[in-house]
Amino acid sequence: MSExxxxxxxxxxxxxTIASFLVxxxxxxxxxxxxxxxxxxxxxxxAFGLLGLSRVQPIAPEETEYKTDVxxxxxxxxxxxxxxxxxxxxxxxxxxxxxxxxxxxNFHSAPDGAPPGYAESxxxxxxxxxxxxxxxxxxxxHGWYWENLGSxxxxxxxxxxxxxxxxxLARDRVTGVRPLxxxxxxxxxxxxx
Amino acid sequence: xxxxxxxxxMRKRRLVFLGLAIGFAVSTSxxxxxxxxxxxxAFVQAVDGVAIFPFMYLGAKHMVTGYDHLLxxxxxxxxxxxxxxxxxxxxxxxxxxxxxxxxxxLTNIGANAYIVDAIIGLSVVYxxxxxxGGFERVFQVRPNPKTxxxxxxxxxxxxxxxxxxxxxxxxxxxxxxxxxxxLGVEVGQFLALAMVLxxxxxxxxxxxxxxxxxxxxxxxxxxxxxxxxNQMLGYVFYS
Numbered sequence: 261m262s263e264x265x266x267x268x269x270x271x272x273x274x275x276x277t278i279a280s281f282l283v284x285x286x287x288x289x290x291x292x293x294x295x296x297x298x299x300x301x302x303x304x305x306x307a308f309g310l311l312g313l314s315r316v317q318p319i320a321p322e323e324t325e326y327k328t329d330v331x332x333x334x335x336x337x338x339x340x341x342x343x344x345x346x347x348x349x350x351x352x353x354x355x356x357x358x359x360x361x362x363x364x365x366n367f368h369s370a371p372d373g374a375p376p377g378y379a380e381s382x383x384x385x386x387x388x389x390x391x392x393x394x395x396x397x398x399x400x401x402h403g404w405y406w407e408n409l410g411s412x413x414x415x416x417x418x419x420x421x422x423x424x425x426x427x428x429l430a431r432d433r434v435t436g437v438r439p440l441x442x443x444x445x446x447x448x449x450x451x452x453x
Numbered sequence: 454x455x456x457x458x459x460x461x462x463m464r465k466r467r468l469v470f471l472g473l474a475i476g477f478a479v480s481t482s483x484x485x486x487x488x489x490x491x492x493x494x495a496f497v498q499a500v501d502g503v504a505i506f507p508f509m510y511l512g513a514k515h516m517v518t519g520y521d522h523l524l525x526x527x528x529x530x531x532x533x534x535x536x537x538x539x540x541x542x543x544x545x546x547x548x549x550x551x552x553x554x555x556x557x558x559l560t561n562i563g564a565n566a567y568i569v570d571a572i573i574g575l576s577v578v579y580x581x582x583x584x585x586g587g588f589e590r591v592f593q594v595r596p597n598p599k600t601x602x603x604x605x606x607x608x609x610x611x612x613x614x615x616x617x618x619x620x621x622x623x624x625x626x627x628x629x630x631x632x633x634x635x636l637g638v639e640v641g642q643f644l645a646l647a648m649v650l651x652x653x654x655x656x657x658x659x660x661x662x663x664x665x666x667x668x669x670x671x672x673x674x675x676x677x678x679x680x681x682x683n684q685m686l687g688y689v690f691y692s
Binding site for chain 2: 277280285293
């Protein structure tokens with residue numbers, strides 16, 4: 261094993277280690293602390309504009325139209341329904357649904373141009389409610405499949421808000437585009453009376 | 454060597470060099486030394502069953518993008534000229550790394566990730582100080598470098614085991630997945646090492662290697678202190 265030549269003196273090594281430590285302390289306090297933790301004891305964070313880095317970006321602008329929708333439907337025992345929205349890649353949606361009894365659900369998405377029947381599943385469970393936000397990983401059709409596995413009728417109420425296009429509904433023999441509605445069931449794409 | 458290389462110019466160059474090294478350390482230092490991307494994390498948690506290639510990929514990615522590992526490896530091979538020595542030291546590191554990764558995950562034993570990562574940062578400091586001849590010169594005793602690399606390998610693996618455990622991993626196929634992950638770590642280490650060695654082979658032929666060997670190890674030591682300090686902040690604020 262080869263080493264440094266000429267060998268540095270012990271004095272120099274001690275000095276350089278202390279200096280290295282002090283530089284690191286200065287960097288950690290002056291740069292890392294404001295950039296990562298939003299604390300700025302030396303004022304270097306605001307001087308160099310580092311403070312913003314530690315904050316979560318609160319606003320994500322969207323370009324498509326903002327929409328809301330409420331869907332309420334009843335499922336007979338063993339009946340299923342699929343409710344989806346068109347979302348382009350990166351578009352976001354808030355959702356909340358509740359059922360009067362436990363149902364089996366599956367949140368899935370079918371990318372544009374995918375072969376028929378192909379879908380990516382993101383969440384599947386047997387429950388009576390779910391809330392959350394969704395950001396489309398690709399452009400396509402995104403939404404829920406619900407199936408009533410119990411022996412009683414179940415009512416599901418879904419409310420969404422976000423930057424989606426048209427809504428689709430598929431259940432037993434009925435399939436097609438569904439108009440968006442507000443919480444009272446009034447059509448949203450109709451002009452006000 | 455050029456006649457322009459007088460003391461002043463050398464000193465200026467060293468300062469610039471040190472500045473660049475610190476800039477690198479800061480720009481790469483983030484909260485976690487091994488950011489497992491959110492998508493990767495979600496995937497790891499969602500996996501149920503054997504997934505050999507995804508875990509191999511994650512292991513390799515961890516190694517290639519884990520700059521604390523890379524800095525430590527740079528320190529370890531800095532003065533290793535013979536390929537035989539490189540293989541020996543890296544094997545010792547791998548042995549330590551693998552042992553604690555598998556042991557930690559399979560027995561579900563973990564420690565505070567920030568503390569372990571701070572120790573990993575200090576392992577960089579240790580190696581740089583060792584390269585500078587600090588132990589011989591200042592303390593008159595040099596710990597066995599082979600033992601040291603093995604021991605720090607244990608810490609590096611333990612750090613990873615701790616991080617992997619933060620996710621609720623499926624028990625199905627856990628051993629196969631962890632072995633795949635570990636295999637990926639070795640693949641990634643090999644790739645990273647190959648790049649570092651190519652750089653060193655090129656650099657060692659030049660006069661600048663001798664000129665900057667000291668400055669580089671001082672910069673390495675500073676980067677190690679920054680990494681350790683960063684993790685200590687994480688410990689103070691998030692643990």
